[in-house]
Amino acid sequence: MGFWRKALISAAVLGAWAGVGSALFVLVTPGEERVQAMMKEMAGQDFRSREEAARTKQLVMAALQEAAATQENVTWRKNWQVGGGGGKSA
Numbered sequence: 138m139g140f141w142r143k144a145l146i147s148a149a150v151l152g153a154w155a156g157v158g159s160a161l162f163v164l165v166t167p168g169e170e171r172v173q174a175m176m177k178e179m180a181g182q183d184f185r186s187r188e189e190a191a192r193t194k195q196l197v198m199a200a201l202q203e204a205a206a207t208q209e210n211v212t213w214r215k216n217w218q219v220g221g222g223g224g225k226s227a
Contacts, residue, residue: 167175
């Protein structure tokens with residue numbers, strides 16, 4: 138009988154804590170309107186940020202294409218905006 142009593146008490150305590158956690162999650166989670174407002178305010182929506190991300194993506198793609206076309210170890214390159222170099226500062 139003692140085992141079942143402890144098991145029921147443990148289940149009740151775990152259930153209570155799960156309920157408290159769920160209630161806190163519901164209270165803290167922003168509503169749909171707030172989520173939409175936050176998405177509009179994000180830095181990625183800015184024109185300059187998008188332009189910078191596009192430029193970075195272009196540089197990475199150019200480096201990957203060059204690495205695929207050559208036997209040079211491009212990971213040693215110091216200046217990524219200048220081609221060649223073979224491990225030396227270009």
